[in-house]
Amino acid sequence: MPRVRIKVDGVTYEDEVEPRLLLVHYLRERLGKVGTPVGCDTTNCGACTVLLDGLSVKSCSVLAVQADGREITTVEGLGPGGELHPMQRAFHTEHALQCGFCTPGMIMASIDLLRENADPSEAEIREGLEGNLCRCTGYQNIVRAVRRAAEEMRQAPEREVTS
Template identity: 75%
Template sequence: MRITVTVDGTRYTDDVEPRTLLVHYLREQLGKVGTVVGCDTSNCGACTVHLDGHSVKSCSVLAVQADGCEVTTVEGLARDGTLHPVQQAFHDNHALQCGFCTPGMIMQSIDLLADNPDPDEQAVREGIEGNLCRCTGYQNIIRAVQDAAHHMRPGAGPEAERVAGGDQSAAGRAASSVGGGGE
């Protein structure tokens, strides 16, 4: 089947087998290897991406279901060399160890913050409960999500400007450690 999908701002038209999972299309046909294959059963959340602005586990969506849609992967979050505020907060708060769950955690956290821009600890725990981490114990992840929420608030001051739009040196140092290129 022929599909047309916009991924990270670029429009692609490709032929795919009807049974191809979105995660495999992203990784194998488009080279978006920041989207990780974890369990292939939708339990772990490592493959979470945004489909038309909402988080989905890409191992549970067929590529043909994304036809005509916009997909954002963790690789599409940074702008002009500057990490997304959630990516930056994960880096600043050491919210990763092995990094395998990080792309999905970041994508789910962005969706959570879109729905609840000021989550307490319990809201963060509930918001990421479909994403598993085997290394961190979640404390730093929760801290990172709340830190990102603080920096993403309108009028959060110069720190928000740094995180949202300008500290190139921090972005360069952190780019490889916040879910943007694992294989």
């Protein structure tokens, strides 16, 4: 079996993994990172989005062996010392969730969106998140949350944690 060395939320793990094991299952079942939900297993919904070397990926489309030597940030690893990341705080403040199933993926994709564009328009936010589906919210509050977090992160970029 292949052996991998993956840094997840600041901790390095070394494991033997089946060659076909998906990253989402490695994170949840081996490491207990259950904040990354299994949504569709087909890359359609985006619920399982994590940051891989700082870039958002749908972890159901990445094999654990492909993450060997790389760094993963999950929603659990965003806030330093248990603090909420500005994006997490904005989602809470703006009521950008209902059932919460899509929230981890939305947060992670939003952080990557702001890495590329620190001050996106509403249309740019909607376009940037189009690979992440929400069945509950209608997206209005999600867009507001991303705008709020963008503003906070521009004002205090040293507090930004992305990987």
